[in-house]
Amino acid sequence: MxxxxxxxxxxxxxxxxxxxxxxxxxxxxxxxxxxxxxxxxxxxxxxxxxxxxxxxxxxxxxxxxxxxxxxxxxxxxxxQGQEPIIQASPSDNSQVPYAEPTWLSAGYYSPYYTESHRRFQKEVRKFFMEVVYPDAVKCEENGKRISQEVVDKLCENNILAMRLGKGKHLEGRTLMGGIIQPEEFDHFHELIINFELGRLGTRGYVDGLLAGNVIGLPPVLNFGSPEIKNKVVPEVLSGKKFICLAISEAFAGSDVSGLQTTAERDGDFWVINGTKKWITNGMFADYFTVACRTDGAYTVVLVPRSDEVETKAIKTAYSATAGTAYVTFDNARVPVQNTLGKVGNGMQVILSNFNHERWMIICTALSAQRRIVEECLKWSNQRVAFGKPLNAQAVIRSKLASMIARVEAGQNWLETITHQMNNMSYNEQSDKIAGTIALLKQFVTKTGRETAEDATQIFGGRGITATGMGKLVENFHRTSPYDAILGGAEDVMGDLGVRQAIRKMPKNARL
Ligand SMILES: Cc1cc2nc3c(=O)[nH]c(=O)nc-3n(C[C@H](O)[C@H](O)[C@H](O)COP(=O)(O)OP(=O)(O)OC[C@H]3O[C@@H](n4cnc5c(N)ncnc54)[C@H](O)[C@@H]3O)c2cc1C
Ligand code: HEM
Known part of the structure; x- marks a missing residue:
């Protein structure tokens, strides 16, 4: 040099x-x-x-x-005689206070994370910054779907499989080049993947990075016949085919029971008719996990793409890289073997998915929120106005205090829930923490929007400019309402959590 x-x-x-x-x-x-x-x-x-x-x-x-x-x-x-001091590698953990969760901050302790999680986080951060981030920035801007090259690398490391959670589907797989064993993998490892994804600051791409797989494949894995599973699961987890979950309709969002898509029997086939709205990854999906009406009940059917399935892009405020689609089934014929779960048992299949989906959204939303706290701490330290850094103003420090408190509260609650997920059976989780997950989702999305407003004020004009200094704040401000709607609308989440608590009120409770 x-x-x-x-x-x-x-x-x-x-x-x-x-x-x-x-x-x-x-x-x-x-x-x-x-x-x-x-x-x-x-x-x-x-x-x-x-x-x-x-x-x-x-x-x-x-x-x-x-x-x-x-x-x-x-x-x-x-x-001569000087050394650069600005943090050079984006793969390194940030030294800014509150920029990383406590467990990743030097000198702090946590009861939940082990050496295995630390090893894993280092590798996943490096992978996301070096391999995923450049693609995320490009796709967020041009609206194209995630590049196949990145999908292939995600699959090589079995990240798509790990995003489904712990379980049998990980057996025999090499995770992140063998840095951890499949039997070690738990929901905190999965949380780490979601956190690294969320902090990219490209919300459209967060869904574009195959959120459809995360919500569309579990019904196949848990309720599909062995033939369907053996064919579809390897195709999807190797990145050769894509899948999405198609429940919502123009007629039915929060009220899933209002759905009108029908599946009618014709010999050994279902004939599917109807429309689905806001289907993530639908634009490029090869398979659709579709909730249908069958004789007054609900049945979930796996529908492969065909000439009778049409997908049209929905123009959303976030990037088209998410592949959000309006899907039309026009006499789509599907073998009856493609039924997921029992005929008439569709509501159970649909509900079985929700806790994990909502937990995933909480993880990515919270890490995006934390990234905004980091952006604001840095910006208010380096931006000089009226001859002083912004953080010399009490009103700015007050905003930062609220932001920090919100993200730390969400993080601690999330880690407690994740610990329960690691230790509870599926049935225990449905009974004990479905309501809590819904309440936390409401909390994280409400606080996310408050933080988006505060951050936009702190960044001034740059907070509403899509490139340059405030680009992460602009992206977060524009897209934080998404998490308040998809996977269950915020008000409905709050209500669900409280109703579950009311159901559990002891009969002898009196003031
Ligand atoms: C970008 C995006 C991606 C999506 N991806 C998928 C996907 O991949 N697959 C899929 O199946 N669906 C998907 N959805 C649909 C999503 O799950 C629904 O939008 C969501 O469930 C809310 O339904 P809705 O939009 O029809 O709102 P509505 O049900 O019409 O509700 C409108 C408003 O009324 C409030 N509300 C409704 N009922 C109540 C109540 N009982 N108590 C209090 N308030 C209430 C809600 O809070 C909401 O804000 C996606 C949506 C978006 C926007
Ligand atoms: C190697 C040195 C530099 C490079 C590579 C560089 C590059 C850039 C780029 C790419 C932009 C577009 C905005 C963005 O993407 O962030 C920009 C904007 C700008 N640069 Fe530089 N720059 C350099 C040095 C400087 C210096 C020393 C100044 C001095 C004050 C300066 C002043 C500006 C201004 C005023 C803008 C417009 C900012 C805005 O729109 O808010 N640049 N620069």
Whole structure:
């Protein structure tokens, strides 16, 4: 690495011969100045040209700008006797207070996580930052579905299988290159995957990263015939085929029982007719796990894509990378063997999915919320207004206090629930924690929207600008209402939790 004295850098201070220092690194911006999105003028001013422009730079750009290859190559060396101090690798855990959950903060303890989780988290963070993040940023912007290359790597590491939770489907699989054994895998490992996904700050892609598999495949795994399971599960978990869950309709959202799609028997076939709305990954799904009406009851049927199945994109406020679809079944014929569970037992199949889906949404929503807390702590520290950093203002610190308290409360509640999931049977979970999961989902989505509002104020104009400094805040502010609706609307969640508590009121309870 070439080194330069500060005095030498200072010689290069005019258009055509222009160097600057950012975080002890020397950049030759002589040619780049003409292309600079912020203009030439700002680079040739006296306080910047040939000078240490670190503070000015970080007041206006995200650190990742200098990591983009086209800008990284402007670096020609380092200042003699100085070392860069800005955290370089996005794969490292953040040192900013509250940016990581307590268990990942140096010097803190947790009763839930072991060495296995720590090892796993390091690998998963690295994988998500190096392999997934560049694809997430691209797809979030251009609306294309997740690239097959990333899907293949997710499958190589068995991340799609791990996202279904612990269980038999992990047997014999090599998890993250063998860093943990399938029998070690528990819901905290799964939480780690969801957290790394949520913190990418690209909400459309969070669903685009095959949320349809996470909610559409369990009914096949738990209720499909051996023939169906043996065919479909390996196809989906190897990333060769995609699946989605199709319950909601224009006629039925919160009130699932209002669904109108029908499955009628014709010999050994079901004939499916109807429409489904807001189906995540529906645009590129090969299989649809469809809730249907059959003779006054409900039955879930696995419907493969065919000419009788049409998918149309729904234009949502988040990125089309999620593949949200309006699905029409027009006399789609499906063998009766594709029934998932017993005929007429569809409501049980549908309900069996909800706790895990809601828990997953809580994980990704909470880690996205925490990422916003980190963004605000950093920004309010580096943005100078009225001659002081923003965090010198009591009103800003008060907003930060509320944000921190909200995310920490959600995290602690989530970890308690995850611990119960690790220790309870499926039936115990339905009985004891379905209501609590619903209440936590309501809490995390309500607090998420409060944090989105506070963060937007703290970031000012940048908080509503889709690129640059505030891009994560803008994405979160635009998309945090999603988690308050999909997987069960917020008010319905709160009501469900309280109704479950009321059912459990002891008969002898009196004031
Ligand atoms: C982006 C996106 C992706 C989705 N992905 C899928 C998917 O993959 N598969 C799938 O099947 N579905 C999916 N959904 C559908 C989702 O589950 C429903 O939108 C959700 O259940 C709410 O239904 P609804 O939108 O019809 O609202 P409605 O049921 O019409 O409710 C409207 C409002 O009324 C309130 N409300 C309704 N009933 C009550 C009540 N009893 N008490 C108090 N308040 C009430 C709700 O809080 C809600 O805010 C998705 C939705 C979105 C937006
Ligand atoms: C190697 C050095 C630099 C590179 C590679 C660079 C790159 C960029 C890029 C990519 C943008 C677009 C916004 C974004 O993506 O964040 C931008 C905007 C900008 N840059 Fe730079 N820049 C550099 C140095 C500087 C310096 C030293 C200043 C001095 C003040 C500056 C001032 C600005 C301004 C004012 C904007 C517009 C910001 C806004 O719209 O809010 N840049 N720069």
């Amino acid at each position: 070439k080194t330069f004295a500060v005095e030498e850098v200072a010689q290069h201070n005019k258009p055509g011969d222009l160097w600057i220092i950012v975080d002890a690194n020397v950049y030759d911006v002589s040619k780049f100045a003409q292309l600079h999105p912020g203009g030439v003028g700002v680079l040739t001013t006296k306080s910047v040209a040939g000078q240490d422009a670190t503070q000015a730079f970080y007041g206006l750009h995200r650190a990742e700008v200098l990591q983009r290859p086209q800008y990284a190559r402007l670096k020609i060396g380092q200042v």
